[in-house]
Amino acid sequence: MFKQLPNSDVEMVDVFLNQQKISVPMGTSVAAMALSNGLRSTRTTVISNSRRAPFCMMGVCYDCLMIIDGKANQRACMTHVAQDMHVESQQRVGPILGEVL
Amino acid sequence: MKNHYQLVIVGAGPAGLAAAVTASEQGISCAVLDEQAAVGGQIYRAIESVPEQRAKVLGTEYQRGTALAKAFRESKAEYFPNTKVWSLTADKQIGLLHDGKSKLITADQVLLVSGAIERPVPFPGWTLPGVMQAGAGQILFKSSGVVPSEGVVLAGSGPLLLLLAWQYMQVGVEIKAMLDVTPLSNHLQAMPKLPRALLAHHYLTKGLVYQRDLKRAGVVTKIGVSDLRAEADENDELQTVHYRHLGREHSIETGLLMTHFGIIPHIWLTQAAGCKHQWDKSQQCWRPSHDKWGNTSLQGILVAGDGAGINGARSAEHTGRLAGLQALYALGVISEAERDKQSITERKWVKAERHIRPFLEAYFAIPQEMLATHAKDTIICRCEEITAGEIRTAVEQSHGDSNQVKYLSRCGMGACQGRQCANAVAHIVADAGGLAVSEKSHFRGRPPVAPLSLQELASLSEENV
Amino acid sequence: MKTEVLIIGAGLIGASTALQLAMRGCSCIVIDKDSPGRHASGANAGGLRQLNRDPAEIPLSVAAAKMWHNIESLVDSDCDVRFSGQLRVAENKADMEKLEQRAAMVRSMGYQHEEIIGKKELYQLVPALSPHCVGALLCRGDGYGRPYHALTAFRRKAESLGAIFQSNTEVYSIEQLGEGWEVRTSQGTFYSDSLVNCAGGWAGKLADMMQDPAPLTAKALMLMVTERLPHFVDPVMGAASRKLSFKQMQNGTLIIGGALVAKLDFATEKTEIDWSQLAQSAKTVVDFFPQLKDVRIVRAWAGIEGFMPDNIPVIGASQQVKNGYHAFGFSAHGFQLSPVIGVILAQLILDGKTELSIEDFSISRFDKQA
Numbered sequence: 033m034f035k036q037l038p039n040s041d042v043e044m045v046d047v048f049l050n051q052q053k054i055s056v057p058m059g060t061s062v063a064a065m066a067l068s069n070g071l072r073s074t075r076t077t078v079i080s081n082s083r084r085a086p087f088c089m090m091g092v093c094y095d096c097l098m099i100i101d102g103k104a105n106q107r108a109c110m111t112h113v114a115q116d117m118h119v120e121s122q123q124r125v126g127p128i129l130g131e132v133l
Numbered sequence: 134m135k136n137h138y139q140l141v142i143v144g145a146g147p148a149g150l151a152a153a154v155t156a157s158e159q160g161i162s163c164a165v166l167d168e169q170a171a172v173g174g175q176i177y178r179a180i181e182s183v184p185e186q187r188a189k190v191l192g193t194e195y196q197r198g199t200a201l202a203k204a205f206r207e208s209k210a211e212y213f214p215n216t217k218v219w220s221l222t223a224d225k226q227i228g229l230l231h232d233g234k235s236k237l238i239t240a241d242q243v244l245l246v247s248g249a250i251e252r253p254v255p256f257p258g259w260t261l262p263g264v265m266q267a268g269a270g271q272i273l274f275k276s277s278g279v280v281p282s283e284g285v286v287l288a289g290s291g292p293l294l295l296l297l298a299w300q301y302m303q304v305g306v307e308i309k310a311m312l313d314v315t316p317l318s319n320h321l322q323a324m325p326k327l328p329r330a331l332l333a334h335h336y337l338t339k340g341l342v343y344q345r346d347l348k349r350a351g352v353v354t355k356i357g358v359s360d361l362r363a364e365a366d367e368n369d370e371l372q373t374v375h376y377r378h379l380g381r382e383h384s385i386e387t388g389l390l391m392t393h394f395g396i397i398p399h400i401w402l403t404q405a406a407g408c409k410h411q412w413d414k415s416q417q418c419w420r421p422s423h424d425k426w427g428n429t430s431l432q433g434i435l436v437a438g439d440g441a442g443i444n445g446a447r448s449a450e451h452t453g454r455l456a457g458l459q460a461l462y463a464l465g466v467i468s469e470a471e472r473d474k475q476s477i478t479e480r481k482w483v484k485a486e487r488h489i490r491p492f493l494e495a496y497f498a499i500p501q502e503m504l505a506t507h508a509k510d511t512i513i514c515r516c517e518e519i520t521a522g523e524i525r526t527a528v529e530q531s532h533g534d535s536n537q538v539k540y541l542s543r544c545g546m547g548a549c550q551g552r553q554c555a556n557a558v559a560h561i562v563a564d565a566g567g568l569a570v571s572e573k574s575h576f577r578g579r580p581p582v583a584p585l586s587l588q589e590l591a592s593l594s595e596e597n598v
Numbered sequence: 599m600k601t602e603v604l605i606i607g608a609g610l611i612g613a614s615t616a617l618q619l620a621m622r623g624c625s626c627i628v629i630d631k632d633s634p635g636r637h638a639s640g641a642n643a644g645g646l647r648q649l650n651r652d653p654a655e656i657p658l659s660v661a662a663a664k665m666w667h668n669i670e671s672l673v674d675s676d677c678d679v680r681f682s683g684q685l686r687v688a689e690n691k692a693d694m695e696k697l698e699q700r701a702a703m704v705r706s707m708g709y710q711h712e713e714i715i716g717k718k719e720l721y722q723l724v725p726a727l728s729p730h731c732v733g734a735l736l737c738r739g740d741g742y743g744r745p746y747h748a749l750t751a752f753r754r755k756a757e758s759l760g761a762i763f764q765s766n767t768e769v770y771s772i773e774q775l776g777e778g779w780e781v782r783t784s785q786g787t788f789y790s791d792s793l794v795n796c797a798g799g800w801a802g803k804l805a806d807m808m809q810d811p812a813p814l815t816a817k818a819l820m821l822m823v824t825e826r827l828p829h830f831v832d833p834v835m836g837a838a839s840r841k842l843s844f845k846q847m848q849n850g851t852l853i854i855g856g857a858l859v860a861k862l863d864f865a866t867e868k869t870e871i872d873w874s875q876l877a878q879s880a881k882t883v884v885d886f887f888p889q890l891k892d893v894r895i896v897r898a899w900a901g902i903e904g905f906m907p908d909n910i911p912v913i914g915a916s917q918q919v920k921n922g923y924h925a926f927g928f929s930a931h932g933f934q935l936s937p938v939i940g941v942i943l944a945q946l947i948l949d950g951k952t953e954l955s956i957e958d959f960s961i962s963r964f965d966k967q968a
């Protein structure tokens with residue numbers, strides 16, 4: 033549904049989106065990266081497990097929550113991509129309590 | 134970061150940058166805290182890093198931000214990006230998160246320039262993946278150069294919708310349709326306000342040029358659309374947009390719908406501090422009450438820019454400077470006469486920027502039936518997935534105000550803290566016979582204004598002992 | 599307006615009293631300066647706790663527990679109650695001794711509801727607990743409910759039986775007229791045979807107006823709540839020697855308390871969260887449950903409640919005036935007691951006596967100290 037316009041001036045970084053390695057311009061938000069790499073939804077809701085995607089892109093709706101570098105509930109719109117970052121779609125509450133439970 | 138500043142400014146959009154430049158010229162200690170990684174706020178997002186080609190498409194209004202950002206960078210104000218402010222108290226104690234650690238700092242004067250958020254207007258299917266706010270579309274473009282690849286339907290009301298359509302057209306994005314929900318009766322309401330708006334004819338001309346260009350490019354625009362509804366495919370993702378126009382049902386297949394229903398002040402911090410607010414009928418939103426300098430009902434807490442009431446980016450710059458001057462005066466750095474003298478030009482600009490507003494507010498007013506959703510299955514609270522029907526039931530079972538509805542239904546108790554539902558809940562409560570929409574019908578502030586992890590909160594006990 | 603009983607304060611105590619009176623066919627009006635459950639009754643943590651009560655409260659608390667276990671038959675709603683136990687965790691030997699003494703004291707009064715459990719049973723009950731704890735004091739019949747839901751259920755049941763609840767009705771003056779009462783308010787004057795003061799944080803002010811003063815202090819207790827989490831703990835958790843109080847609600851959120859006091863401007867009713875105290879509280883929670891470190895707090899608030907100098911309530915008929923009754927100063931642990939307080943007040947008003955012993959809660963206990 034989205035594409036990223038070419039911008040040759042910017043350095044690229046490698047990130048992993050749902051385990052797949054992709055190359056992304058620095059300065060791209062995680063949400064923009066996910067949307068322009070084919071993800072239509074980025075999480076499911078806690079209550080009904082319904083699919084959701086980034087909605088406001090400015091940090092106020094909390095609908096773009098993803099698992100970033102193992103940490104659940106990160107706002108993808110407020111986070112920038114970084115080299116070797118791991119980004120995953122989140123199911124419901126995600127691994128919020130880690131592996132302990 | 135110090136533990137105390139003479140002036141703390143929260144927000145690095147046009148109002149914050151202008152205020153910081155004005156205030157720090159006088160040698161006071163001034164900190165600017167902002168959640169974004171770079172200056173510009175939403176309107177001048179990525180202003181320092183945007184590629185030239187993209188900046189051109191974003192236009193001259195956007196490019197105004199360059200000079201502002203440059204002046205700010207050259208100023209002595211201390212700038213803390215990536216800093217989340219999660220609390221503000223009436224005695225000007227600020228709770229913030231910086232580098233993963235919480236900290237409480239204090240200030241003699243606090244200027245809140247929290248800007249605006251898009252007015253959330255629930256309609257059936259607005260939670261589906263593929264439905265997004267138009268401002269979100271613009272942010273994707275501004276900061277990441279990301280645009281729709283397979284066409285988009287734009288729906289709603291307001292200048293941003295038109296601007297985004299025009300910008301998309303410049304970069305070759307297919308616009309499947311423009312669905313304007315403003316009823317024709319709005320145009321009549323707005324007419325008496327047109328003469329004053331003509332004083333700001335450059336805005337009107339720009340709008341007309343955008344409309345003309347879109348028409349020439351063959352973009353279909355429908356005015357007076359109602360019953361907007363988004364429908365999903367078997368994957369729970371947007372497939373079709375339904376609407377009613379001139380008495381007939383229509384539908385468009387699309388994977389992407391961007392909506393816009395105007396913008397409203399982002400009042401969560403002024404609320405947390407306990408500033409007095411009021412319901413602005415013309416702007417259909419709550420805003421903090423303030424005087425012409427930006428003073429709120431709380432001593433030493435000021436507001437400026439769109440966070441104080443919607444007047445646009447240019448006005449924000451001027452009200453920011455006025456608030457900066459007022460802060461300097463309150464700090465005893467400049468005299469009353471000096472403050473007044475320096476404010477003359479700024480005030481003239483503020484007034485000039487106000488000319489267009491009454492017209493825009495009347496022309497783009499959102500129809501009442503969209504604000505107080507009737508479709509009982511429509512989700513109102515996106516976080517807790519509470520429907521309009523559940524809210525109406527809660528109104529019946531309580532003594533009928535938004536806070537009781539919240540207690541009973543959990544509406545507004547999710548991560549967004551009610552930002553996406555407070556407006557709709559107040560309207561539904563009033564529509565269902567409860568408290569009328571007023572300053573009392575907003576959810577009571579419940580800090581932190583942004584979620585904070587236990588570890589982040591606990592870090593405060595190490596930081597401030 | 600005329601009524602047999604006028605109740606001031608539409609919190610849970612007022613609603614419970616109205617319900618019991620209405621069940622016995624007595625007409626009553628409940629007035630509140632705000633709306634039902636606006637303060638402590640809507641803002642409390644919902645704990646249903648017999649554990650670690652003041653000895654004077656134990657008989658009342660045990661009677662109330664029986665009512666909560668059968669709450670649906672009383673108010674036609676389960677009030678979202680859950681009886682998953684409440685416990686106080688011991689972190690070391692000294693803690694354990696303290697808890698054992700407590701258990702022995704309760705047994706000596708003839709009650710069996712508080713029992714000591716060892717390390718093994720503690721970790722069977724709460725596997726997620728940090729491994730350093732050694733045992734706990736447990737009350738299996740304890741649990742929690744949802745305060746505002748309970749308040750609404752009590753109110754609606756009372757209303758269905760004829761009780762009237764009136765919001766936004768602020769009391770301006772109270773006069774004894776013969777053996778009855780005249781109460782002037784922002785919504786007109788009320789005349790009643792009996793008057794009940796259960797106005798929570800404002801009850802001290804009303805007691806003064808009734809010419810029957812009591813040393814009540816209003817304080818605002820803070821709570822914070824997290825986002826929804828997977829189910830990971832059943833009992834309501836407390837600790838023997840640290841300020842820990844938290845529970846996981848049915849919806850998955852954690853409510854974290856611990857009797858922490860917010861800044862309060864009583865005149866304007868403005869409360870301000872004291873973040874350094876909540877930070878300490880967050881640290882304590884993470885000490886006991888390290889896996890919660892990334893869990894997000896989404897709201898904090900403070901509810902205004904009335905406290906007595908000895909932290910137990912005032913319950914009973916006034917000794918100074920005729921047909922005046924008090925039930926206030928629950929000092930932040932009135933939620934669990936509320937059903938039985940309604941019964942006691944209805945008995946006092948209609949029968950002139952009550953089956954349960956309430957001597958320790960007399961308002962005149964403060965005269966002796968003076």
